[in-house]
Amino acid sequence: VLPKPRRQLLNSEQQNQFERKFDELTVTKQKEQPPSYGKRVGWKPRNIDDFGDGGAFPEIHTAQYPLEMGRSKTGTSGGALSLQVDAEGNIRYDAIARQGHIESRIVHSQFKDLVPVNQRSDVEQITLDRPSEDEVKETTEKTREALEKIVQGKKKAAQPKNVKSDKPLEPTYIRYTPGQQGEAYNSGATQRIIRMVEMPVDPMEPPKFKHKKIPRGPPSPPAP
Secondary structure, rough: OOOOOOOOOOOOHHHHHHHHHHHHHHHHHOOOOOOOOOOOOOOOEEEEEHHHHOOOOOOOOOOOOOHHHHOOOOOOOOOOOOOOOEEEOOOOOOOOOOOOOOOOOOOOOHHHHOOOHHHOOOOOHHHOOOOOOOHHHHHHHHHHHHHHHHHHHHHHOOOOOOOOOOOOOEEEEEEEEOOOOOOOOEEEEOEOOOOOOOOOOOOOOOOOOOOOOOOOOOOOOOOO
16 A cells, blocks of 8 residues: 655665764764863973863963964064084084174183183184284274263253353344234334343342252262
8 A cells, every 4th residue: 555665774784884974974083182180290282172172271381372372473483593603613602692792792601711811722822912003093983982972962961952141132023913904003004013022030039930959869889
């Protein structure tokens, strides 16, 4: 009476194959969770999965970038200095001390710098000749220019903006034209010439501002 079924029932072998394919499609990879609190000795988060769904771990003292936040995208080394060697092939460990200084700056960063000159093995290679006259003049000129620059800066900072001179200023003449041109002055002129002079100051006038004395600051420390 019933119609013929469209699909036949699966036997045991076909059923097992179907279940295996279904498991491969539905089962997802379980994310790696970080160790529990108290068991993180020696463990450092490396990738995004190590943080789980949270942020950084404050008890782990290392650079951490949860969700790649804060990580430099340029790929630079963060301003690290490149490895440098001298003429003999030895690594120059004083490169970090010379960073930001001129090449002529003397930096003592080796053990031989603590040894007296007359006891060093390379004393024959050290030249202790006096500088020439040209070098002395050049150094003197650079020193003079540097001192003048410092003195000029201090003098400019000490100068007041408004210097009051005893000599009275010359009068200034101003041509004044009123806004209402319909009205004239008593003399019938439409304009006037105003002579502006500085008001004289009474030398016996009391001061207008009260200068409050503040306590003197601490003295300078003694010379070492």
